[in-house]
Amino acid sequence: MLVIMSDGEATTREAAEAVRVHIGTLQRWAKEGIVTPAYTTAGGRYRWDIEDLKRQLKALHDAK
DSSP states (O other), rough: OOOOTTTSSSHOOOHHHHOOOHHHHHHHHHHHHSSSSSSSSSTTEEEBBBHHHHHHHHHHHOOO
């Protein structure tokens, strides 16, 4: 079951589950600049807007 954080932003695990990729894949994509998280916490953790992430992935797919 996917539970999104109350502020509407998801952890990397939640975002990875939502777009059906491995958490490590999503982390690598973010580090490589392939996708951009909504923001990064002071502790270095990514937070994601899942709808925005889906738009980013669609744009990447459409650009192929």
